[in-house]
Amino acid sequence: xxxxxxxxxxPRAELHERVRGRMAELGGALRIIGEDLLGADAPIxxxxxxxxxxxxxxxxxxAGTELELIATGLAQRAWVSARLKDWLQLAPNLGLRAEAKVxxxxxxxxxxxxxxxxxxxxxxxxxxxxxRCIRNGAGVDVLLERVCGGKxxxxxxxxxxxxxxxxxxxFRSELSDAQLGxxxxxxxxxxxx
Amino acid sequence: xxRSLEDxxxxxxxxxxxxxAGAPRRSRGSAHPIVGVPIGDCDVVRAAxxxxxxxxxxxxxxxxxxxAPAAGDTSSLWPDPGRGPxxxxxxxxxxxxxxxxxxxxxxxxxxxxxxSPAAPGIVFVRLAPAWLPKAADAxxxxxxxxxxxxxxxxxxxxxxxxxxRIVALAPxxxxxxxxxxxxxxxxxxxxxxxxxxxxxxHLFRALVSYGLIVDDLHVYRSILNRHAVGLAHxxxxxxRSIGEVARLLLGDLVRExxxx
Numbered sequence: 001x002x003x004x005x006x007x008x009x010x011p012r013a014e015l016h017e018r019v020r021g022r023m024a025e026l027g028g029a030l031r032i033i034g035e036d037l038l039g040a041d042a043p044i045x046x047x048x049x050x051x052x053x054x055x056x057x058x059x060x061x062x063a064g065t066e067l068e069l070i071a072t073g074l075a076q077r078a079w080v081s082a083r084l085k086d087w088l089q090l091a092p093n094l095g096l097r098a099e100a101k102v103x104x105x106x107x108x109x110x111x112x113x114x115x116x117x118x119x120x121x122x123x124x125x126x127x128x129x130x131x132r133c134i135r136n137g138a139g140v141d142v143l144l145e146r147v148c149g150g151k152x153x154x155x156x157x158x159x160x161x162x163x164x165x166x167x168x169x170x171f172r173s174e175l176s177d178a179q180l181g182x183x184x185x186x187x188x189x190x191x192x193x
Numbered sequence: 194x195x196r197s198l199e200d201x202x203x204x205x206x207x208x209x210x211x212x213x214a215g216a217p218r219r220s221r222g223s224a225h226p227i228v229g230v231p232i233g234d235c236d237v238v239r240a241a242x243x244x245x246x247x248x249x250x251x252x253x254x255x256x257x258x259x260x261a262p263a264a265g266d267t268s269s270l271w272p273d274p275g276r277g278p279x280x281x282x283x284x285x286x287x288x289x290x291x292x293x294x295x296x297x298x299x300x301x302x303x304x305x306x307x308x309s310p311a312a313p314g315i316v317f318v319r320l321a322p323a324w325l326p327k328a329a330d331a332x333x334x335x336x337x338x339x340x341x342x343x344x345x346x347x348x349x350x351x352x353x354x355x356x357x358r359i360v361a362l363a364p365x366x367x368x369x370x371x372x373x374x375x376x377x378x379x380x381x382x383x384x385x386x387x388x389x390x391x392x393x394x395h396l397f398r399a400l401v402s403y404g405l406i407v408d409d410l411h412v413y414r415s416i417l418n419r420h421a422v423g424l425a426h427x428x429x430x431x432x433r434s435i436g437e438v439a440r441l442l443l444g445d446l447v448r449e450x451x452x453x
Contacts, residue, residue, distance in 0.1 A: 086237045173322035173351055174233040180354035189391035190350040 007133040009063065009109070010140065016045065018142040019060055019107060019131060023048065025144045026105055026129065030056055033094055040079040042072065047080060053097035055084060060131075061108035066115045069106050073126070077104045101125045107144065116148050124149055224302040225258075225314040226446045229334040230341075231355050232261075232270070232319045239341045240270040241415065242373060242406060242435070243317050244283070248421040249439035250315055251279040255447075258282040258305055260298050261319035264289055270319075272419045279424075291324045291331035299333050313447050325358050335363035339403060339442070343374035344384035353391055360396050368398070369445075371438050373406035381405035401445070404438040407431055 028050030046058040061069035084098035107129045127149035232239045247257035263285035274283045288294040302316045342352035372381040389400040409431035415422035423432040
């Protein structure tokens with residue numbers, strides 16, 4: 001068996017890549033929809049959406065800047081939240097639930113008591129995670145561990161999905177089907193197949 | 194003491210001809226052409242196309258102004274009002290109906306024409322679709338209308354419905370269509386053909402094609418970042434296609450509108 005060795009850290013780009021590969025461990029079957037996206041005056045490492053349509057903002061922090069990471073995370077979450085309805089229009093196939101609170105996942109090397117209390121006070125949608133870099137023989141791996149925040153998944157591993165809001169109109173003009181004022185022959189012009 | 198807004202309006206409007214005390218402030222015969230564009234309250238996509246078109250037209254030498262009602266949450270649709278890149282401009286109006294909006298649009302079109310009588314220019318007016326049924330006295334806004342549609346069948350159906358409304362209100366209106374979100378010229382051509390064929394069959398009206406806007410990530414980034422795609426990514430396919438739409442529109446407007 002190869003000897004395991006704890007590494008201090010990795011170059012940023014490599015760390016980014018390794019954490020990206022471990023995204024599944026963050027829960028919710030996250031699917032990345034944005035990477036290195038310029039958010040509130042700084043890049044957001046990842047924006048992801050889970051199987052239920054809840055959006056997550058994920059930030060990878062630097063050692064010693066955990067409290068700053070929490071503040072930055074809140075700003076970036078606000079930036080993303082304000083744009084969800086626009087994104088939903090641009091890419092309806094992403095299945096975003098714009099009305100759901102955005103998860104904030106902050107990944108750092110260590111979070112002290114103040115950082116944990118601050119995150120806990122912000123509610124379950126703010127999650128703190130730590131990463132550890134481990135050399136395993138010739139390879140390097142990253143371990144992710146939840147510190148606080150987030151809800152335990154259901155026994156079957158899935159989150160319960162709240163009912164979708166009633167759709168008032170499928171049209172960008174916000175006219176309803178009835179308001180279009182079209183007859184059957186006109187509608188038939190635009191039926192597929 | 195001022196008694197009404199008209200008494201003080203001259204403080205806010207640009208000073209023009211000063212040929213005499215009795216001279217009209219501006220020539221009523223000259224106005225930039227007005228292009229109405231139906232855009233829903235949350236339709237950031239079409240709003241972004243209009244804003245990008247305005248920038249492209251301005252870059253092509255035809256300063257374009259976008260006039261939009263200030264009612265509701267306009268911050269999600271538009272950049273900050275005022276002068277924008279290349280001489281483009283966004284003006285918000287407190288009009289709360291089509292008649293008010295038409296008056297504001299005509300006033301703006303005349304003012305901008307008087308400011309630069311030698312240059313062509315365009316005023317885009319955002320038409321709230323919910324206001325269209327009450328547009329009987331808003332002919333100025335419906336003389337030329339530009340619609341954006343994707344090739345998606347639901348989008349085409351909605352666009353056709355808008356054409357029907359516009360034609361019912363303004364039978365001599367020129368209705369142009371730009372197909373967006375396409376990956377090929379063929380896809381755009383098929384979508385436009387489907388739309389104009391239906392319009393000719395049921396409304397007895399042909400539509401005017403104003404090109405296409407390709408499905409390009411730069412467009413969506415531009416929408417999110419509130420940057421004109423033509424300035425941020427001039428070599429992008431979307432920039433070139435928006436530029437082409439601007440040239441088509443400008444070509445038609447310059448040919449049709451006599452400069453006074």
